Amino acid sequence: MNVLEKIRDYFENNTPVFLHNLETHVWLSTVSMMVAILLCVPLGIWISKKLHIANYIINAINIFRVIPSLAILALAMPLLGVGFLPAAVALTILACPPILINTYVAFREINPSIREAAFGMGMTPMQTVLKVEFPLALPVVLAGVRTASVEIIASATLAVLIGGGGLGNYIINGVSMMSESFLLIGAIPVSLLAILSEVVFSFLQRRTSY
């Protein structure tokens, strides 16, 4: 049997299993991204207003960011145990640096005279952030989200090692069993997911730029 036949054979009997793995993978990535965005965008905005502490935080994050994703995922196991939640926590931590740094840079780079003008028109600080600064910063923030999403989809492949499930199942088992069809059943959808998120976010990034 050649590889294509084996893959077709697998899908004939196990399509629900595949869909379940795909769903776990997408869900794991989405949850982590959502939490990371909800945490890091406000934090990024906040530190962009506090320049004296921002430098320390950004430097610390830049150092932290260098640590390999596998190490972060592996550390989640002794600290949090195995399963979906530890994997999601580890992935959220991995998604934070790009989003935080890009949000910070985007808000810092906004021309102060624009902010001045908003104040002059009688906007409150909250209104200035939401109605003036946020739309201006959005493309750069989205660039951070894009980087993070590609990284998260890739790292979610490793989540299976700490019991998080997902498409990594096929790749890890494919290596163990040296099964070409399993390797491809895992590799192709994961790659497509990563490329898809890259394309979608670059599109959004372009649409929101002025």
Next chain:
Amino acid sequence: MSYLFDNLDLVAEYFWEHLRLTFSSLGIALCFAVPIGLFIAKFRKLHMPVTGVLGVIYTIPSMALYAALIPYTGLGVTTAMIGLVAYAQMILVRNVHAAITGIDPAMIEAAKGMGLNAWQIIFKIELPLAVPVVLAGIRIATVSIISIGTVAAWIGGGGLGRLIFQGLNHDHIGKILAGTISIAVLAIGMDLLFRLLEKLLGPKTA
């Protein structure tokens, strides 16, 4: 924690293995990236297609790329290195290209005026001026290679990733900690080392 200190020589061996894998991949990657970067800086029409292809490769998750490579190149260091070199290309080519195109055209003009030929301009003017920017690319590439190299242990690439995978498989927390701590030390150390180099070799011509 005690595992790390009880087995320092084993960890050190994996550490060197990881370092060797990282730098041999980096060396090979540079052999491709510098000419490609130069080439697309000279022939601008090629810039979009080349970076497009490299971008797609870069987007593919490392595990998936390895999974696709295994049927052809098998398990082992070769496969690991092919993946690492492929990922580093995107970062390095982009930086070489940015470094060359970022050079003030007046410098090239001056070099031409002094009678340098096209090769002399590349080797005596453009490449030396490109060094700081390329070095930044090398730093990012090194860190990425170290990171992906950890995953490569799964397909027989060796290195510190082995400790992490063994730890995860055998539920051995000491190994996980030893692996994560030493890999963090390696990655952060290399990052700082290259930042220092960038400062030392930074713009002397202001």
